[in-house]
Amino acid sequence: MKLIIQIPCYNEEKTLASVLKEIPKKIEGISEIETMIIDDGSSDRTIDIAKKHKVNHIVKHIWNKWLGNAFRSWVHKALKSWADILVNTDGDNQYPSKYITNLVQPIISKQADIVMGDRQTATISHFSPLKKFFQWLWSLMVRTLSGTNVPDSVSWFRAYSRESLLKLNVTSDFSYAVDTLMQAGSKKIKIDHIYITTNKPTRKSRLFKNMWQHMFKTFSILIRVFAMYHPMKLFFSIAAVFWILAIIWIMRFLYFYITIDGPTWHIQSLILSWTFLMIATIFVALGVIWDLISKNRKLIEDDLYLTKKMYYKKKK
């Protein structure tokens, strides 16, 4: 079995060497271990450091294309290089590389197709209580919407089987963290997790300026991907809210109509109720249309899976 350990790099000259040095040289059940970096338009010496440490695959984006696009590049390279397992870790040395050995075990033993490193965020001393709360809330939301049981949904420390890489089609540009989990849930790709600890922070996040930006960007991806795979659930839930509002206002109108005023007054309630009903109908229609589009997407993805299987097949 061949394992490729991939490190996305955006100006990581200071920490890349320490990540590379700690990567395990041998893992039971793995016959080959190779390393890969995706340099996403770095302006520092990231590439020189990678070359100095004999990284096997160096992919260079000449300008910064963000992590979602980088994901597509490294999956393509890994599949082309016959990787059976792909591991992702961070270039800032956030995740101790010693855990890679445990991370790949469920894939080697065919117990799972994706394995996540659970940082146990509630125990991280440098996280503020607010950050811990939001990390917990966020993971709960991702778990609920994706139908998975991942405890730490934004952990970048992950292992993927070749099969899962063939099935995942990331379309978000900014990040792949949520996209991959939502797809794994709806495509019934088995996810497992192991407990890990993290190293002390070496710098601030390059991906997000602050927690709010993180929440906003990833939430918009979450909703879009959820709509892609579960359009009926999303649009019918929104329609239900407007149905309830319509019912409340029509009841108000009827109450006054029957008990007090007769037909002349409270006509505004009737108009409001009618408006809510029309909005609800629009959302139902959107749900049906989006559902048809999503069915087509499923067929296209099935086709893509077979095409990728042929394209990335080992030549004898």
Ligand SMILES: Nc1nc2c(ncn2[C@@H]2O[C@H](COP(=O)(O)OP(=O)(O)OP(=O)(O)O)[C@@H](O)[C@H]2O)c(=O)[nH]1
């Ligand atoms: N391809 C690519 N990688 C990036 C980009 N920005 C950051 N990275 C890399 O993605 C990994 C995660 O970025 P970090 O800045 O550590 O962000 P984070 O891990 O979410 O934040 P912390 O938890 O604070 O470390 C690192 O290896 C970065 O070098 C980018 O624009 N493109």
Ligand SMILES: [Mg+2]
């Ligand atoms: Mg990091």
